[in-house]
Amino acid sequence: MKWIGFALLVLIAAGLAYIRLAPSDVARWHDLPDGISDQTLESGAMRRVRGDLAALDAIIRDTPRTTVLAGSVEDGMVTYVTRSRVFGFPDYTTVRQAGERLEIYGRLRFGASDLGVNAARIDGWLRRLDQAG
Template sequence: MAVALVAVVLCLLVLGGAYVRLAPLDPARWHQPVEAAQDVDLAGGAVRVIPAPKGTLQALDAALQGLPRTRALAGSVQEGHITYVTRSAVFGFPDLTTVERRGDEIRMFARLRFGVSDLGVNRKRLERLIAALQ
């Protein structure tokens, strides 16, 4: 009985891990305008708003594209609106970061796809990106 229970639990963990890695990310859902106009920390993410001198969006795009396990999901620098997916190293949990130029500011919204709390991972990612611009 105990062996069967362990087998069922392991099977559920494998299936859950496969779902996290293979579940589609719909750009229509995740590639949305960043509505927050000021810095906000959330349980599952964070928003940061910074000044946008010339070249800031391009520098952020290069920094994000250079992060491990990160790729663009939708948008482009030319559009002034890009959403990226960054996956965690071990389980492959996807976090989404949307970067958008609005007038003379850049709005960034980083959030988790699964769960309730990201343990501050997205806030820290945004803070590292901002620090890299300095």
């Protein structure tokens, strides 16, 4: 019985390590689907709003546990990784400057539902952007 418990503990630890250490495929995550519109999805959220990428970039970089995966303001598109506090689940948010508008797509990597976390995060960033402007 002790071996089963130990084996289960090792499997859980290996799964958590994979979540935190798995490499991110830039070709997969640094991309936007066609037709970004304002919608909340089961696995993420999309927003299309007026705004400036440089201003939003500063706000996003100030977010705890968030790093840049690829791109830059100069490129006109940036993808960020934000990890959950306890288990380190990664969420990917790609932001592109399209004329006077920002196209934003936040989505989870693991699981089927993000429980509204990406929509709440993006909407919080946009509120800060409105307050700054």
